[in-house]
Amino acid sequence: MASPNGGEDFESSLLSFEKLDRASPDLWPEQLPGVSEFAASFKNPITNSPPKWMAELESEDIEMLKELGSLTTANLMEKVKGLQNLAYQLGLEECK
DSSP: OOOTTHHHHHHHHHOOOOOOOTTOTTTSOOSSTTHHHHHHHOSOSOOSSOOHHHHTOOHHHHHHHHHHHHSOHHHHHHHHHHHHHHHHHHHHHHHO
């Protein structure tokens, strides 16, 4: 069995202090042309203001999003299936 500080020795042996020069296009080619410029165009993606789509939500909508976000996968699938059945029934009623 390994000693308690054997893990620290192993982790420290994995450390590398090598400095990589990412400015070299030969070593680090741009994988998708234009991605660097696109990413640089966003100065700070994390902001304190809510997104535009959230500004139009009412409190009932936000509560529903919180409720759906708290469901387990099985419960969410059940909810979606119920909505599909409701939409099907509504379609049948409108055909009459």
